[in-house]
Amino acid sequence: MPQAITVTSALAVAWTAFALLVWLYGDSPLLVMKLMFEGTWGTAYGAGQVLFKATPLLCTGIAVDLALRAGLFNIGCEGQLAVASLAVAVVGARTGALPSLLALPLLLLVAAVAGGAWALVPALLRARFGAHEVIATIMMNRIADAVIGALMGAGLAVAASVRTQDIARSAHMPRLDVLVPAFRGSAASLALVLAVLLAFGSQWALRRTRVGREITLVGQNAVACAAAHIPVPRRLALALVLSGACAGLASTGTVLGYKGYYEIGLGAGAGFGGLAVALLGRSSALGLVLAALFFGTLQQGGLAINAHVPREVVDVLQGVVIIAVSIGDPRVRAMLTGLTGAEATP
Amino acid sequence: MSGSVLVTLGTETVRMTVPYACAALGGIWSEKSGVVNIALEGMLLASALGAVALEIATGSPLVGLAGAVVVGGLFGAAHAWFVRRGVDAIVSGIALNLIAMGGTRFLLRALYGSSSNSPAIPGFRGGATGSTSAIALVAETLSDPLTLLAVVALASTALALARTRLGIQLRAAGEDAAAAASLGLHVARLRLTAVTIGGAIAGIGGAALAFDQHEFQSGLSGGRGFIALAAVIVSGWRPGRAVLACAAFALLDATQIVFQGHSRASHDLVTTLPYVATLLTLAALGRRRRASG
Numbered sequence: 001m002p003q004a005i006t007v008t009s010a011l012a013v014a015w016t017a018f019a020l021l022v023w024l025y026g027d028s029p030l031l032v033m034k035l036m037f038e039g040t041w042g043t044a045y046g047a048g049q050v051l052f053k054a055t056p057l058l059c060t061g062i063a064v065d066l067a068l069r070a071g072l073f074n075i076g077c078e079g080q081l082a083v084a085s086l087a088v089a090v091v092g093a094r095t096g097a098l099p100s101l102l103a104l105p106l107l108l109l110v111a112a113v114a115g116g117a118w119a120l121v122p123a124l125l126r127a128r129f130g131a132h133e134v135i136a137t138i139m140m141n142r143i144a145d146a147v148i149g150a151l152m153g154a155g156l157a158v159a160a161s162v163r164t165q166d167i168a169r170s171a172h173m174p175r176l177d178v179l180v181p182a183f184r185g186s187a188a189s190l191a192l193v194l195a196v197l198l199a200f201g202s203q204w205a206l207r208r209t210r211v212g213r214e215i216t217l218v219g220q221n222a223v224a225c226a227a228a229h230i231p232v233p234r235r236l237a238l239a240l241v242l243s244g245a246c247a248g249l250a251s252t253g254t255v256l257g258y259k260g261y262y263e264i265g266l267g268a269g270a271g272f273g274g275l276a277v278a279l280l281g282r283s284s285a286l287g288l289v290l291a292a293l294f295f296g297t298l299q300q301g302g303l304a305i306n307a308h309v310p311r312e313v314v315d316v317l318q319g320v321v322i323i324a325v326s327i328g329d330p331r332v333r334a335m336l337t338g339l340t341g342a343e344a345t346p
Numbered sequence: 347m348s349g350s351v352l353v354t355l356g357t358e359t360v361r362m363t364v365p366y367a368c369a370a371l372g373g374i375w376s377e378k379s380g381v382v383n384i385a386l387e388g389m390l391l392a393s394a395l396g397a398v399a400l401e402i403a404t405g406s407p408l409v410g411l412a413g414a415v416v417v418g419g420l421f422g423a424a425h426a427w428f429v430r431r432g433v434d435a436i437v438s439g440i441a442l443n444l445i446a447m448g449g450t451r452f453l454l455r456a457l458y459g460s461s462s463n464s465p466a467i468p469g470f471r472g473g474a475t476g477s478t479s480a481i482a483l484v485a486e487t488l489s490d491p492l493t494l495l496a497v498v499a500l501a502s503t504a505l506a507l508a509r510t511r512l513g514i515q516l517r518a519a520g521e522d523a524a525a526a527a528s529l530g531l532h533v534a535r536l537r538l539t540a541v542t543i544g545g546a547i548a549g550i551g552g553a554a555l556a557f558d559q560h561e562f563q564s565g566l567s568g569g570r571g572f573i574a575l576a577a578v579i580v581s582g583w584r585p586g587r588a589v590l591a592c593a594a595f596a597l598l599d600a601t602q603i604v605f606q607g608h609s610r611a612s613h614d615l616v617t618t619l620p621y622v623a624t625l626l627t628l629a630a631l632g633r634r635r636r637a638s639g
Contacts, residue, residue: 075384142621310456316444318444322437322440
């Protein structure tokens with residue numbers, strides 16, 4: 001199991017880095033780790049908060065993984081999520097007349113469409129002009145920030161604030177404490193269940209549907225796919241748009257499940273966190289769920305230790321894990337040789 | 347009156363061009379050697395903190411500048427080394443940005459017990475500029491050591507990449523690594539050198555940001571690394587054009603500051619111009635590639 005070895009050694013590197021940073025800061029690594037555990041899995045509330053933090057990470061992790069299957073890096077989850085969050089909040093504030101059973105599916109659709117739409121520009125640039133999606137999605141992230149700022153300033157925000165109106169009662173995603181009373185007070189919501197379903201559903205679709213298999217094959221060898229009359233540009237564009245849709249669905253956990261409105265910066269960081277989840281989760285539904293739980297634990301744990309050690313140590317760890325897990329990642333390497341091979345034969 | 351507005355606009359533009367230009371030149375060194383570098387943002391941020399921390403520790407802005415250059419260079423070296431070890435350049439770039447973002451906040455609290463900003467530093471110019479006359483303002487801006495250093499970085503980058511042995515070798519490594527290796531060039535070492543030099547130059551930009559603000563603030567780089575990346579792409583990896591693009595982007599910023607009459611919404615939309623220009627460049631490049639291939 002070389003994959004298991006890679007993941008285990010990456011986690012070992014992360015813990016070593018963590019202990020080192022805490023020690024350098026002048027605190028006891030063991031004590032801080034104990035605090036971190038107590039603040040996360042040590043109580044039902046902590047566990048609920050971990051599930052809440054893991055929800056958007058799982059969605060963006062699925063998004064990055066989906067694009068990666070087609071050989072694309074979706075660095076644009078940040079922007080896709082931000083745009084979808086704003087869209088969901090704006091529509092959610094106007095669904096008061098609908099019962100939850102209609103409002104929530106509608107809002108899921110809004111989130112997916114908004115996220116997918118924000119991925120459409122890079123997708124078309126890639127499909128029509130072969131433009132590198134990494135640069136395009138980075139630029140779209142920055143454009144999203146500016147456009148959201150402009151829209152909020154132009155009337156979507158409540159006056160003299162950076163937040164939108166409250167969403168309707170029926171637009172709230174039910175909290176998990178309805179089912180599991182022990183989670184009371186934590187923001188874990190039904191969005192987690194949906195995200196887990198999305199993880200398994202997307203992996204199933206990639207393996208079992210025609211389009212899904214074609215997306216995976218394009219990622220493995222675009223030249224061979226073109227020879228076999230698979231519409232390569234279209235499959236690439238579709239993969240990126242679907243990826244954006246998944247990233248947009250992360251807003252169900254943050255806007256609908258937690259805040260009840262959108263404010264500038266809500267969900268920021270989940271897009272890059274998704275890359276960490278996708279690399280650690282290694283294209284398996286269970287792997288993605290576990291990876292999201294791991295980084296969710298780190299995020300919640302960061303809050304638990306903040307009084308002792310700055311919680312930003314967790315962001316550093318995220319970077320360390322990304323590096324550690326992809327040093328010698330055969331999948332990324334295979335993708336790279338695939339890309340350079342494709343460029344060598346015009 | 348309008349003359350002094352123009353002077354302010356000009357000096358503001360020069361001042362804001364410096365960090366963009368240094369980061370963009372750093373990016374060009376990296377790209378030319380064949381290593382995509384989206385970690386410019388992290389390099390600016392980390393080196394800005396390096397400049398502040400060393401100036402506070404030693405009291406010397408020169409040591410602070412050296413610190414920024416070293417931190418930038420270390421980030422570049424790390425990037426090249428990760429890529430060498432099989433980490434995708436995009437993945438490494440994102441990880442380094444995350445490490446810089448989290449790491450600078452962590453260090454800010456560790457060193458100065460604040461989550462927002464460091465103690466103030468004089469930088470090269472002691473305190474706020476008190477000068478009012480136009481000539482003094484222009485002279486001060488143009489004689490700023492970091493402005494001059496940016497000019498030197500531009501000239502030496504253009505010259506080194508076009509005319510020196512190292513420049514030609516690393517361009518070979520960037521254009522066709524296999525062919526370069528078959529000529530006996532040590533591709534990995536060339537890339538390490540190029541990305542490290544690039545990081546060091548980006549570090550000058552970080553120092554410029556920090557000295558300009560006279561302190562380090564959390565998230566000080568504020569996306570400037572991505573604007574620099576936009577300039578790198580728009581220029582087609584050409585140093586002179588990249589700095590021109592940076593100056594154009596800086597002029598946009600400066601216009602916003604000097605003419606504050608416009609609404610916030612129009613300001614937000616104007617800030618997207620560099621990014622939109624980049625998307626258009628990507629499309630144009632793709633079209634040209636299709637036409638020639």
